[in-house]
Amino acid sequence: MNLASIKNKEENLPEITWSLVESCSLLEKIQHLGHCPLPSYNEIITILDDLFEIIYPGFGRRNNLHLGNIRYFIGDILDRTYDTLSVQIARSFCQSRHASGSPCSQAECEIPLRSEYERIGQERALAFLSKLPALRKILETDVHAAYAGDPACRSYAEVVFCYPGLKAITIYRIAHELHLLGVPLIPRMMTEWAHRCTGIDIHPGATIGSHFFIDHGTGVVIGETCEIGEWVKLYQGVTLGALSFPTDETGQLVRGKKRHPTIEDHVVIYANATVLGGETVIGQNAIIGSSVWITQSVAPNSTVMMEKPNLRIR
């Protein structure tokens, strides 16, 4: 339709509506019709916010917490989160039958199946919540690593309040636990939320040790099959990515294979460095300089930097 063919709202809008409805019969990949709702992004974000209240008490919405009242505060949020997280997990399992986006048939949605998803949701929610005390312990090591690793940092409170790296790692660690419990979709929704807030994109399938610190962080990408040791430090723009994507005999991508590098303990990788490949191992204590591009393993204790930049200076 060009401007000339536009008549008026009363005539055109019903035509456009009709045309859009018609497209809903055809474009199954970009719609989700039917009675089984998808997980809700807003609910997932609310759950993350509530988990932050528990993990970092006193840094969020509620003041005046102390050892006398904190059990009520934590117990109440835990209980509430159990309810909401159970529902979202049940939805994610239900959705995972429908990768194609086609509406579920009436039979699939019958009560016995819904009841089964509900049970799964509750079981996994409870299993996840039981990991929270251990999560707090490892996150404290991350806070410590940030304070110890940045000379501009003045206090632990500054780390918790102001370091996007900590936010991304916290959400990653939450999402990773759900990933280990086999929960579909929700771990990715969580890390994508972290990505939106921080510019740091950590796949929930990655494995990351304690005392992990990402400074500044914008543009960091950590792939699904990365393995990262303890006391590792990354700067902004670091990519831990895949070198190539093998396809099977039918030309389809092979999913699930290790495609991303291994980073051993005490490695530092400076800004905008790129490390690629599932076979690539960065050995203990290695230092990878800023903007370096690496597709092969680096021996422990070595330092890799740009020697003499190939520059034209006028």
Place this chain on the structure above:
Amino acid sequence: MNLASIKNKEENLPEITWSLVESCSLLEKIQHLGHCPLPSYNEIITILDDLFEIIYPGFGRRNNLHLGNIRYFIGDILDRTYDTLSVQIARSFCQSRHASGSPCSQAECEIPLRSEYERIGQERALAFLSKLPALRKILETDVHAAYAGDPACRSYAEVVFCYPGLKAITIYRIAHELHLLGVPLIPRMMTEWAHRCTGIDIHPGATIGSHFFIDHGTGVVIGETCEIGEWVKLYQGVTLGALSFPTDETGQLVRGKKRHPTIEDHVVIYANATVLGGETVIGQNAIIGSSVWITQSVAPNSTVMMEKPNLRIR
């Protein structure tokens, strides 16, 4: 004022107010005074949210959509969006007279002119909405390309929910249609919103074909005069930028000239690669490796990678 000169709130605040008001008589570039309101960022975001409800039904606020009720849902949002978008477009045309920021004179705001902007707003809003069915079709190709192109992706729903690249492309495609209709300011407000949400900055003036996929995406910049073919895939940190900015004889920048590269069909550009220049053409099926820096054309079917990184390893 140093700390010593501070007396108290009662004395100082009126002075500061006075000084700020005075600065409003002088600093025309950073204020918009007068009776013609600017487009509202909040309204623009609401319009984008509503368009997502129509384009990806079932993925947003509303559950339980099916072929029996979806026409009401779509029809109602379309109608509402027509009203709000008309108003915003009218404001953007009105604003475009005032690039200098100076308040419009009383005469300029008289009824006949306002009436004319109103008519233009309605006409362009309707023309834009009529493009939505075609937009859904091309966006489905983008969803398909993401699923086909990322081995970590498990379902189409994951693409719609969790891929910032799709969000950025969706908003770009919306903004591009408004750009083609000559609407000022609003297309840029939209893509800047996408930039804020995703770290991906696509100028609404760029031209992009179907099956476009951006993975991770943080730091991607696609300039105003880029031309991108079909089945192109970009990774995080890719810049498709300008090499230099020609100025005219008065030293002013020449605006509107092609300054950004052309990317042909089936090209892949890996993370943090930089392609610059309006004459630069990346030929069909070419692969541009990670962190590569290119200012000249690349032949079709070629692969460009860093040969041996110039590294110092200790």
Place this chain on the structure above:
Amino acid sequence: MNLASIKNKEENLPEITWSLVESCSLLEKIQHLGHCPLPSYNEIITILDDLFEIIYPGFGRRNNLHLGNIRYFIGDILDRTYDTLSVQIARSFCQSRHASGSPCSQAECEIPLRSEYERIGQERALAFLSKLPALRKILETDVHAAYAGDPACRSYAEVVFCYPGLKAITIYRIAHELHLLGVPLIPRMMTEWAHRCTGIDIHPGATIGSHFFIDHGTGVVIGETCEIGEWVKLYQGVTLGALSFPTDETGQLVRGKKRHPTIEDHVVIYANATVLGGETVIGQNAIIGSSVWITQSVAPNSTVMMEKPNLRIR
């Protein structure tokens, strides 16, 4: 706990609660217990939003401003901001005693001390607000530099509305003034908010001259001890960072030393370039090309670009 050990909500949730409460006795770094509340992130964001209303009147929530009513609008927001900012500053000074995160003892919170923090909060808030007229003047130079420096830019309004660089610089300039007044934590909360919104991470301790322009901006990092002159232009992904972190004899990082480069007037640094080191000086009018990596000083008026990229082309 594995799935087998999960019994049911009624039994497990109290155990988890107990375990989390217990961890609160141990993990002091990641909690803030006690009666002295931390600064509130939501309040800080509200204050920034209100300051934008004053600095760029007419671009925010309020329409129909003109020279006749603007003094009421500005005066009212100033007065309100004085109240809220005073409280937040007082909290930040109180918090700065507690870098370890341990709850403050009863004695520390007694009235005389609180009264003193309150007085400090009011004094600094007033001193900060008195800088606003000067801030508007320098920010207008930044708006001018953006319009003059980007051929895709159509109007000053587009700069104020759509340029994340301007948002980041505005918040930096606000935060820098508070930093100069010795206010703890809040300047970093502010610039981290800007970082979240724009992907641009400017430390509030940096020193930056007038007519500063950052285009696109995602991934820009400007370190704490940078010094930047006038008419400097940066593109996305530019890092102005530290080369190494000296430690003292005990192995602790030395905090406060100049670690980041100096950028003189009229320098342009293109996308993804990296400039490192406290001794590094980029001289007047120098141009640093895209993706260049620099750890040594560059003479005035020189241009540094990648000569011939070391590429393998198949």
Place this chain on the structure above:
Amino acid sequence: MNLASIKNKEENLPEITWSLVESCSLLEKIQHLGHCPLPSYNEIITILDDLFEIIYPGFGRRNNLHLGNIRYFIGDILDRTYDTLSVQIARSFCQSRHASGSPCSQAECEIPLRSEYERIGQERALAFLSKLPALRKILETDVHAAYAGDPACRSYAEVVFCYPGLKAITIYRIAHELHLLGVPLIPRMMTEWAHRCTGIDIHPGATIGSHFFIDHGTGVVIGETCEIGEWVKLYQGVTLGALSFPTDETGQLVRGKKRHPTIEDHVVIYANATVLGGETVIGQNAIIGSSVWITQSVAPNSTVMMEKPNLRIR
């Protein structure tokens, strides 16, 4: 506890909590524990608001409705209301098993029962919505009666916007349909909401004919077993109540018997008049004067007024 026995927050609050929890084991009438949620008052109010949008289109949240777009608007609200009302009705049927307030046992809440309530909820919601066209017709007679009956009324729009009587009658007519469908609790929640907004308390069990008008309305009470004809007009403070409450042999109130009066067509009852008793019939065209107190039937066409008030005048 008197003021002397108060020690401090840390010691007393846990005691109070304990004492309140203990009381929850005892006071079953004033709590609703267990996994079957009660209907939500906020949801019920949202449903009423949405029904007002359908019944009086253009008077509520949405402007710019016309015959071309109204079907989308109505269809979308209907569909949404079906979903939310079904859930609330299912909850109300579930609750009605638990008049005592005791928590439902696990067995009662099993899936088959929940599924049955869900089916009932959907069936009754649909049956209710099918009454809406007829409801609109009778409500238009009420609007007409208000305009015709009040010399201070200037337009039909004033009736819809400003007459609390119309609001109360609209909600009564909605609630009455649900009452006829056997829905528990929700009809009373609805009329109580009307009572709160208007001071007019109409029991959903009452039967009321067309062209019903209540002016001012504060304090009007219309009992459960009232029968009211057409073209009846009431003023503020009118009570149509019970004269006495018969009890059965065990001293329990007899519930369900006709206890409230019958008002025939074209009757007018002025302010603060009281009409009591299930046998009392006010005949056609009768006029009952202000403040009159009646416990016996009044013949058709008669006028009942205070003859000579029994006053002492000094």
Place this chain on the structure above:
Amino acid sequence: MNLASIKNKEENLPEITWSLVESCSLLEKIQHLGHCPLPSYNEIITILDDLFEIIYPGFGRRNNLHLGNIRYFIGDILDRTYDTLSVQIARSFCQSRHASGSPCSQAECEIPLRSEYERIGQERALAFLSKLPALRKILETDVHAAYAGDPACRSYAEVVFCYPGLKAITIYRIAHELHLLGVPLIPRMMTEWAHRCTGIDIHPGATIGSHFFIDHGTGVVIGETCEIGEWVKLYQGVTLGALSFPTDETGQLVRGKKRHPTIEDHVVIYANATVLGGETVIGQNAIIGSSVWITQSVAPNSTVMMEKPNLRIR
């Protein structure tokens, strides 16, 4: 439709939608279709809330007001209220052409007419705001009268915060000024809002002198043509109403004639008393006892009480 005829949501909801849309072609009195929006109830309530902030500064949303900052606070609210009130008044004048509820024809809504309503809206809004200083003065007499007249009252602050009578009178006085300026509909919307909040129903057409006090207030009705002097005190349930409604030769109600009583200075009327009739005058200093019913004038300085209640005591 009975329960038996209900099939399922997919079949029935479109039928119901169709039936409702059809009813919109017929029932003109209870809908407002077309492009000229009605005044918005939410906007009117916002305006009233803002006027309370100005009239009773310090009692509302804003703390810390003092003589140094209050001019900014008041000036800013005044300016904002001018804008919003102008729009609402323009809408009310536009609506007043459409008492029948029929959609306005396209021609009626053309720009010149809209422009004229806009001008009227601005003119009346300004005229109204200029009455605010005088309104504050008379409202202070009402606050004084409440404090002086209720032995349970402890402070003026209690009057402003807790006396629904003052809220009703404040809104009445605002609405009365708009009524005097000929503004349609909005004055009634305002007093109906007061009625909803307080149970006190004062028609904006009534005339009321200074030092007016209503205690408790629920059920008070003051008719359109009442005239009330100074220092009058009313209790809950008092009706100042009409005795009969004269009709013209065609049977239509005569609108506008004086139908409600005159209450002279220093009269007290106790709870639930009823005074009816346009000829009825309650003379100066008269006291009307509780529950008394009066349809004739009462001489100055007299007391009217129930002599001996006609009671049956068993």
Place this chain on the structure above:
Amino acid sequence: MNLASIKNKEENLPEITWSLVESCSLLEKIQHLGHCPLPSYNEIITILDDLFEIIYPGFGRRNNLHLGNIRYFIGDILDRTYDTLSVQIARSFCQSRHASGSPCSQAECEIPLRSEYERIGQERALAFLSKLPALRKILETDVHAAYAGDPACRSYAEVVFCYPGLKAITIYRIAHELHLLGVPLIPRMMTEWAHRCTGIDIHPGATIGSHFFIDHGTGVVIGETCEIGEWVKLYQGVTLGALSFPTDETGQLVRGKKRHPTIEDHVVIYANATVLGGETVIGQNAIIGSSVWITQSVAPNSTVMMEKPNLRIR
């Protein structure tokens, strides 16, 4: 100013602002200027909402409460309410020094005084919260009395959800405890909120026994010095008021004296009955009929009704 004198917004609004500010120097009774904020009505309402969650768990915002999690829920709300209520009580004591509305002088607001009010606020808040378990017990008797006393009532849940009488009594009992603790202003704010929601106006100073039931309730007024026994039942419009207001020798009202009636156990008072006077006692088991007006004591076990209404019937 008449319409003729209106010039334009730019000229008139500053004049009006000036005039309003000037009136703030004069009209002290209707403003609260200065740095000591008044109690916040919104906070008080939030506190009441939270107390309802504790008193009637499961009927409010939170579902899925059971004996396993309710201690966290209650403990957390108690703790939060302690904080907010302490602040409000402190403000109310501070305000009570300023009955005249004049701004407090700087000296009065100094830290030692504020600290003292803070201490009082915390002490009274704690004392109040310790009454909650007893409040729940007596409120259960009120729920029981409503169910037992209304043949239209179907369940205890209906009482808690739908009986405005219960809402008014609950808030009265909360406010009465604060009144007994000497807290100024807040008890009246609370009962006035109940009045607004229900039309029932109970002064917090009244004394009321267990098993109290008010049906319908609109227009009920219970004065400050009423004494009401157990198992008393009131209907809508009942006034328990004062007969006259004695003044002292200076003509000032005598405050605090018993002015309102005493109602003994098991009394029923029907709709719109009026009982006046501090000496008036309604004896045990008495029944007061509808619309009766009483100023003298009634013997136990007697029934008072209108014998033969003095009516004119045509």
